[in-house]
Amino acid sequence: MRRRLLLFSVDALGLESWHMDKNGIVRVAAFAPGEDAAFATWLAGRRRGEACRMVVNLADESFEVEDLPRVRGADRRALHARRLGAWFPRPAFAHAHLIGAAGAGLERVLFSGLNRPEQLEPWREAVLAAGLRLERIVPAAQLIAGLIPPLASPPGHQLLVVFTRAGMRICEVHGKTLHFSRLVGQCTLANARRSTQWTDEIALTRSYILARGRISADTPLAVTVVAPADALAPPPAAPAPPDPAPPPIHFISPARITTLRASDENGAPLADGEFGAALLHGLSRAPAALGWTLESVTGTGLPRLARHRAALLASALVLTGLALGARPWWPPGQRPRDAAATPPPPDLPQGTSPPLLADKDVASPAAPRPEAAAAMPRRIDGILRRPDGRDFIWLDGSLVELERTSLTLVPTPVLSLAPQAAPHLRLHPGDYWPPAGPGPASPAEAPGPGPIRIHARHGEPR
Incomplete structure (x- = not known):
C-alpha cells in the first residue's frame, strides 16, 4: 500500500x-x-x-432483487433512486447493482443497504x-x-x-x-x-x-x-440415501x-x-x-456549477408558483361577472345588493369518512419445511414460524398457503400478505330524469 x-x-x-x-x-x-x-x-x-x-x-442489512425495465443514463439513475427510496429509510446508506438480464426489455437489479x-x-x-x-x-x-x-x-x-x-x-x-x-x-x-x-x-x-x-x-x-x-x-454425517x-x-x-x-x-x-x-x-x-x-x-457531491444551476431552477419554480397562485382560477362557465356591471333588480331600492343564490350545480363536499388503517403487506419470499415437522415462511427476509401466523400450509404438489379466514385463497412465494385492500368504490351513477307525468283535463293535456 x-x-x-x-x-x-x-x-x-x-x-x-x-x-x-x-x-x-x-x-x-x-x-x-x-x-x-x-x-x-x-x-x-x-x-x-x-x-x-x-x-x-x-x-x-437487507437485499432485495427486482426486475426493472432496461433503461440507460439519467432514466436508470432516477428509477434506481425511486426504488432505493421505497426499500430503505435512508437511501444514502443503500446501493443499486445490476446483476444480469431478466428477459426481454428487463434487467435484474440488486438493492442492498442498511435498515x-x-x-x-x-x-x-x-x-x-x-x-x-x-x-x-x-x-x-x-x-x-x-x-x-x-x-x-x-x-x-x-x-x-x-x-x-x-x-x-x-x-x-x-x-x-x-x-x-x-x-x-x-x-x-x-x-x-x-x-x-x-x-x-x-x-x-x-x-x-x-x-x-x-x-x-x-x-x-x-x-x-x-x-x-x-x-x-x-x-x-450424511443422511441415508433416500x-x-x-x-x-x-x-x-x-x-x-x-x-x-x-x-x-x-x-x-x-x-x-x-x-x-x-x-x-x-x-x-x-x-x-x-x-x-x-x-x-x-448529499454534497454535486459540483459547484451544478449546485448553482439547481438553486436557480428552484428559485424560478418558486416564483412561477407564486405568480400562478396569485391569479384566481375558476372552472369553465363558472367565472363570476363583475358585480359593478350588473344592475340591481328593478324592485329593489338603489344601492341594495341582490340576494346570493345557491349554485344548484355544485354539491357541497361530503364529510370525510374515517377508514380503518390497513395492515402493511409483507412479501412471502419462501416456504421452508424442516425435517422435524415444523413449518416456516420467509416474510420480508425474516423467518417466521407458520403457527404464529393466520396462514395454513396446503399440501399440494406446489406448496402454497391459505388464510384461515379465506381457505379458498392460495398464496405462493412472491405474493403479499395481507393483500392490499380494495380500492375506492366506483362512484354511483347519477340518477336520471324522473318520469314525465301528463294530466288530461277536459281532453286537453296539462
Missing part, C-alpha cells in the same frame, strides 16, 4: 481502529457501543485531514466532527465477494462463509457479484469449534435462497468456508486471502481463523465503486 490509511471496523460490539505497518495490521484503539464520546476524544489527537476508511459488519443506519451514525459523525477525511464506508459483504480468489472456490453460484468477531457471515455470490448476505451473530468462531450450529445455519440459508425462486432448485450451490478445517466442529445429501463443504485457509496478521495494542496476535484481517486488507485496497462515499451520504 502506497499510503497509510486509518481503518475503522464497526459492528454490534462497537468500533475498532487499525493501522497497517510492515508487521501487519495493528489495532490502536477499541470502543464499546455507546462510547462515541470517548471515541471523539481519542480522535481529537489525530491529524486533521487524515485519510480513513470504514467497514461495516451489521446484521440489520437501521442509526447504529453507524454516532461513529461516522465523530469522524467528521474531528476533521478526518472519510473516503468511503464499505459493507463487509461487498468486500467478501471480491476477496476470494477465483481458483480457491468452485465456479457458479456458491455460498461463501467467513467468521468475524461479530459472528458468521454467509454470502451468496456468483463469480464476484454479491446476491445475498446474512450475519449470524450467535455463531462465532469459538462457538463453531464446539458446536455444529454453523452447518445448520448454512443449510437454513441455502433453503431460503432456493425458496426465493431466483435460481433453479437443482442448483448445486456449493459452500466454501474460509477457515481451517480443523478449527471447526466436523459436519454431521434423503438428499447436502452439498460438499470446501475449506480454504485465510492465509490464501492475505498473509497479514492482526494483533492488538500490545502486539499479541488475535484469534486465528477469523476473517477480520482480510476484511481490513481488502478495505485498504477497495476500489471506488464499492460502498458509499461521503458525498452520497451527506
Whole structure:
C-alpha cells in the first residue's frame, strides 16, 4: 500500500481502529457501543485531514432483487433512486447493482443497504466532527465477494462463509457479484469449534435462497468456508440415501486471502481463523465503486456549477408558483361577472345588493369518512419445511414460524398457503400478505330524469 490509511471496523460490539505497518495490521484503539464520546476524544489527537476508511459488519442489512425495465443514463439513475427510496429509510446508506438480464426489455437489479443506519451514525459523525477525511464506508459483504480468489472456490453460484468477531457471515455470490448476505451473530468462531450450529445455519440459508425462486432448485450451490478445517466442529454425517445429501463443504485457509496478521495494542496476535484481517486488507485496497462515499451520504457531491444551476431552477419554480397562485382560477362557465356591471333588480331600492343564490350545480363536499388503517403487506419470499415437522415462511427476509401466523400450509404438489379466514385463497412465494385492500368504490351513477307525468283535463293535456 502506497499510503497509510486509518481503518475503522464497526459492528454490534462497537468500533475498532487499525493501522497497517510492515508487521501487519495493528489495532490502536477499541470502543464499546455507546462510547462515541470517548471515541471523539481519542480522535481529537489525530491529524486533521487524515485519510480513513470504514467497514461495516451489521446484521440489520437487507437485499432485495427486482426486475426493472432496461433503461440507460439519467432514466436508470432516477428509477434506481425511486426504488432505493421505497426499500430503505435512508437511501444514502443503500446501493443499486445490476446483476444480469431478466428477459426481454428487463434487467435484474440488486438493492442492498442498511435498515437501521442509526447504529453507524454516532461513529461516522465523530469522524467528521474531528476533521478526518472519510473516503468511503464499505459493507463487509461487498468486500467478501471480491476477496476470494477465483481458483480457491468452485465456479457458479456458491455460498461463501467467513467468521468475524461479530459472528458468521454467509454470502451468496456468483463469480464476484454479491446476491445475498446474512450475519449470524450467535455463531462465532469459538462457538463453531464446539458446536455444529454453523452447518445448520448454512443449510437454513441455502433453503431460503432456493425458496426465493431466483435460481433453479437443482442448483448445486456449493459452500466454501474460509477457515481451517480443523478449527471447526466436523459436519454431521450424511443422511441415508433416500434423503438428499447436502452439498460438499470446501475449506480454504485465510492465509490464501492475505498473509497479514492482526494483533492488538500490545502486539499479541488475535484469534486465528477469523476473517477480520482480510476484511481490513481488502478495505485498504477497495476500489471506488464499492460502498458509499461521503458525498452520497451527506448529499454534497454535486459540483459547484451544478449546485448553482439547481438553486436557480428552484428559485424560478418558486416564483412561477407564486405568480400562478396569485391569479384566481375558476372552472369553465363558472367565472363570476363583475358585480359593478350588473344592475340591481328593478324592485329593489338603489344601492341594495341582490340576494346570493345557491349554485344548484355544485354539491357541497361530503364529510370525510374515517377508514380503518390497513395492515402493511409483507412479501412471502419462501416456504421452508424442516425435517422435524415444523413449518416456516420467509416474510420480508425474516423467518417466521407458520403457527404464529393466520396462514395454513396446503399440501399440494406446489406448496402454497391459505388464510384461515379465506381457505379458498392460495398464496405462493412472491405474493403479499395481507393483500392490499380494495380500492375506492366506483362512484354511483347519477340518477336520471324522473318520469314525465301528463294530466288530461277536459281532453286537453296539462
